[in-house]
Amino acid sequence: MTIGTVAGGRMMMVVHGWLEKIRDINRKYATPRITMSRTVKFVLLMLRLYLIVLVILLGYKFWTMLQ
Amino acid sequence: MDFGSTFFYKYRRFIKALKIYLILAGPGIIVMLADNDAGGITTYAVTGAKFGYGLIWFLLLLLPVAYIVQEMTVRLGAVTKRGHAEAIFDAFGSFWGWFSFLDLALVNWLTLITEFIGMTAALSIFHIPPVITIILVSIIMMLMVLQGRYWTWEKIAILFAALNLIYIPAAFLVHPSVGEVLSVGLVPHFPGGFNGTLFFFLMANIGTTIAPWMIFFQQSAVVDKGMREKDIPWGQMDTLIGSAFTVIVAIFVVVVTGTVLFGSEIESAAQAASIMMGINPWLGTFIAIGLFDAGFLGAICISLASSWAFGEVFGWAHSLNLKIREAPWFYACYLFALVTAGIVVLLPNAPLVLITLFVQVIAVTLLPAALVFLILLLNNEEIMGKYKNTTLQNIMGSAIVIGIIILSTLYGITTLFPNLLV
Numbered sequence: 001m002t003i004g005t006v007a008g009g010r011m012m013m014v015v016h017g018w019l020e021k022i023r024d025i026n027r028k029y030a031t032p033r034i035t036m037s038r039t040v041k042f043v044l045l046m047l048r049l050y051l052i053v054l055v056i057l058l059g060y061k062f063w064t065m066l067q
Numbered sequence: 068m069d070f071g072s073t074f075f076y077k078y079r080r081f082i083k084a085l086k087i088y089l090i091l092a093g094p095g096i097i098v099m100l101a102d103n104d105a106g107g108i109t110t111y112a113v114t115g116a117k118f119g120y121g122l123i124w125f126l127l128l129l130l131p132v133a134y135i136v137q138e139m140t141v142r143l144g145a146v147t148k149r150g151h152a153e154a155i156f157d158a159f160g161s162f163w164g165w166f167s168f169l170d171l172a173l174v175n176w177l178t179l180i181t182e183f184i185g186m187t188a189a190l191s192i193f194h195i196p197p198v199i200t201i202i203l204v205s206i207i208m209m210l211m212v213l214q215g216r217y218w219t220w221e222k223i224a225i226l227f228a229a230l231n232l233i234y235i236p237a238a239f240l241v242h243p244s245v246g247e248v249l250s251v252g253l254v255p256h257f258p259g260g261f262n263g264t265l266f267f268f269l270m271a272n273i274g275t276t277i278a279p280w281m282i283f284f285q286q287s288a289v290v291d292k293g294m295r296e297k298d299i300p301w302g303q304m305d306t307l308i309g310s311a312f313t314v315i316v317a318i319f320v321v322v323v324t325g326t327v328l329f330g331s332e333i334e335s336a337a338q339a340a341s342i343m344m345g346i347n348p349w350l351g352t353f354i355a356i357g358l359f360d361a362g363f364l365g366a367i368c369i370s371l372a373s374s375w376a377f378g379e380v381f382g383w384a385h386s387l388n389l390k391i392r393e394a395p396w397f398y399a400c401y402l403f404a405l406v407t408a409g410i411v412v413l414l415p416n417a418p419l420v421l422i423t424l425f426v427q428v429i430a431v432t433l434l435p436a437a438l439v440f441l442i443l444l445l446n447n448e449e450i451m452g453k454y455k456n457t458t459l460q461n462i463m464g465s466a467i468v469i470g471i472i473i474l475s476t477l478y479g480i481t482t483l484f485p486n487l488l489v
Contacts, residue, residue, distance in 0.1 A: 021381060025161060032160035034447055043443065044159070047436055051166075054432050054479075061483045 091301040092308075093221040094288035097368065098137065098281050099309025100228035103316050104365025105185020105336070106178070106426075107275040108358055111317045112336040114268050115324030118259070120243075123252030125269060126317045129276045132467050134310040136277050136438065137285055139445050139464065141302035142454045144289030151286040153379035155440050158450065167440070168380050170433040175280050175373045177426045179408040182369065184419055185362035187412060188337035192344060192355040201409040208367055208405060212398065217291050217387040224367060230360040232312070234319040237353035241326040248322055270478035276313075277471055279433040280372045282441060287375035291386050296454065323354065336361075366405075374400040431479030435472040442468055 034040060103111075114122055140151065147154055152171065156164030186204055187197035211223055257265055285306075294302055324339055327346060333339050336358045344351025371387075377400045378385020384394035391398050411417055442464055445456045456464060 025156070025164075025380065025382075029156045029161040029164055032158060033450075034158040034443065035449070040443060043439055044163070047439055050435060050476075051432060054476075057480065057483060058428065 088301055088304060091292075091294065091298050092305045093225065094285050094292060094294075095137065095141070095302060095305030095307070095309040096312065097221065097224045097228050097309070097364075098285045098288070099133065099306070099313040100231045100316070101284075101364040101368040102133065102276065102278065102281060102313050103231055103320075103361055104178075104369075105182050105189075105358060105362035106365075106423075107317070108320055108361045109185070109336040110268075110271050110275045111320035112324045112328075112339045112354075113333055114272060115321035116328040116331050116333045116339065117268065118265070119325040119329040120248050120252035120322065121256065121258030122268065122272070123248070123318050123321055124255045125272065126314055126321065127253075129272065129317075130310050130314045131463075132273070132471070133276050133313060134307055135460075135463055135467050136441070136471075137281065137306045137310070138303050139441050139456075139460075140282050140286040141289055141294075141306055142299055142451070143441070143444055144286040145294045145296055145299050145302060146451055146454050148290055149286075150290055150375050150379040151283045151437065151441075152376035154286070154444055155437075156380060158444055158447070159440060163436070163440070164380070167433065167436055168376055170429070170436075171279060171283055171376055172373055174426065174429045174433055175369045176404055176408060177422055177429060178278070178280065179366055179369050179404055180411050180419070181423050181426055182362040182366040183408055183412040184423070185337070186359050186366070188335065189340065189355045189359035189362065192337065192340055192351065198413055201413060204363060204366065205405045205409055208363075208370065209402065211367065212371070212387055212401060213391060215388065215390050220387050221288075221292070224364070227360060227364055227367070228312075231316055231357065231364060233353050233357045233360070234316050234323060237350055237357065238319045238322045238326075240347060240350045240353065241323055243322050243326040252318075252321075267478070267481055270474045270481070272317075273471060273474045274427065274430070274478045277434065277438075277475075279430055279437050280369050282437050283376055284368050284372035287372065287379070291375070291388070299454065320357075323350075370401050370404045373404055374398070427482045428479045431475050434475055438468045438471060 111126075143154060144150070149157065152164070152168050155167045183201060183204070187200045190200045191197065211220055214220070259265060289302060320336075323343075324333070327343060327350070328339060331342070333342070336354065340351050340354040340358060342351075343354055374397050375385050377383065378394070378397045381396070383396040385397040386394060389397070411422075412419065442456070442461070444450060445464070446461065448455050
C-alpha cells in the first residue's frame with residue numbers, strides 16, 4: 001500500500017465523517033420549531049424572493065464584468 | 068431618616084448597582100465600539116471630509132437604531148441560552164440555518180480581511196511593514212483567547228474598546244468651533260441638497276451601523292458570559308451605553324475630518340491620517356492609532372462570531388471558558404480565519420479593493436435575513452415567554468428593520484452599479 005493510497009483513504013474517511021455530520025444536523029433541524037403561521041410563511045416567502053432578486057443582480061453584474 | 072443617612076443609603080445603592088453593572092457589562096459595549104471598525108471609521112472620516120459637520124444630526128439618529136436591534140439579541144441570548152446561528156437552525160429549519168451560517172462565515176471572513184487592510188494601512192503610517200502587523204496582531208488575538216476565561220478576554224477587549232475613544236482628544240487638537248458644530252451639526256438638513264451622492268453617504272452610514280456579525284456576536288457573547296433572564300436589564304443598559312459611545316466616536320471622527328479636511332476628496336481613514344500627519348504629527352498619530360484599534364476590535368469580534376457560530380451549528384464545544392484541548396475545533400476555526408485572512412492581505416496583487424466592495428454586497432444578502440429572523444424569534448411566545456416583544460417594541464423594531472433592509476439593499480445595489488445614483 002503506497003503513502004498516496006493511505007492518505008487518500010484517510011481523506012475519504014474525513015470527507016465521509018463531515019458528510020455524516022451534515023446529515024445529522026439536517027435530521028436534527030428537519031422540522032422548524034417556530035409555528036408556521038400565515039405571517040411567518042409570507043415573511044419567509046418575501047425573504048426568498050428578495051434573495052433571488054439579489055442573486056440575479058449579482059449574476060448580471062458578474063456577467064457584465066466578463067463582457 | 069436625616070439627610071446624611073439618606074445620602075449614604077443612596078450612595079451605597081449606587082455603588083452596589085455600579086458593581087453589578089461592571090460585572091455584567093461587556094458584550095454591549097464591545098460590540099458597539101467594535102461596530103466602529105476600520106470600515107466604519109473610514110465611512111465617518113470620508114463623510115466628515117465631504118459634508119463637514121452637516122450630517123452629525125443623522126449620526127445621532129443611529130443611536131436608537133443600533134440600540135433597538137442589538138437589545139433584541141440580549142433578550143434572545145439570555146432567554147434561549149443559544150447563539151443566533153443555532154437559534155435560526157432550531158426555529159426555521161436547516162435550509163435557513165445553512166443559508167445564514169454559510170453566508171455569515173463568508174461575510175465575516177471577507178470583513179476580517181478588510182479589518183486587516185485597515186490595521187496594516189494604519190501601522191504603515193509608522194513605517195511598520197504589513198507582514199509584521201499581521202503576525203503581531205494574530206499573536207495578540209490568539210493570546211487573548213487562549214488564556215481560558217471569557218471574563219479575562221472581555222476585560223482586555225474593553226481596554227481596546229476604550230482606546231476607540233482616542234478620537235475625542237483628537238477632536239480637541241483640531242480646535243473646532245463648538246458653536247459651528249452645534250449650529251450646523253444638530254440642525255437636520257441635507258448639505259448641498261438631497262442628491263445621489265448624499266443618499267449614498269446616508270446609506271453607507273446606516274450600513275456601517277448594523278452589520279450581520281454584530282447580531283451573531285452579541286447573542287453568542289451573552290450566552291458565553293452566562294447571562295440569565297434576570298440580567299437582561301443590565302444587558303440593556305450595557306447596550307445603551309455602548310450605542311451612545313459608538314455614536315459619540317462617530318461624531319468626533321466627523322468633527323476631526325470636518326474641521327481639517329472639509330472639501331477634500333479622501334478615500335479612506337488611512338489617507339486622512341497620512342494627510343493629518345503632515346499638518347500635526349500628534350493628530351495624525353491619534354487618527355492612525357484609532358484606525359488600527361478600530362480594525363483590531365472588529366477583527367477580534369468578527370473572528371469570534373464565526374467560531375461561536377461554527378461551534379453552535381456543529382455541536383462542538385464553543386466557549387472562551389474552555390481550554391484549547393477542551394474546545395479544539397472552536398480555536399482551530401478562530402486560528403484558520405485569522406491566518407487565511409492575513410495571508411490574503413499579504414498576497415501580492417490581491418484584489419483588496421474588490422473584496423472591500425464585495426463585503427458590502429454580501430452583507431446585504433445576510434442582514435435582512437438575520438434581522439427578520441430576529442423579529443420573528445422575539446415574537447414567539449413559546450421561545451421568549453414573557454420576554455417577547457411588546458407592541459411598541461414591534462412597531463419600532465419592524466420600522467427600523469424595514470428601513471435598514473431598504474437602505475442597505477440600495478447601498479449594496481449602488482455599490483454593484485455605481486452609476487445608478489449619478
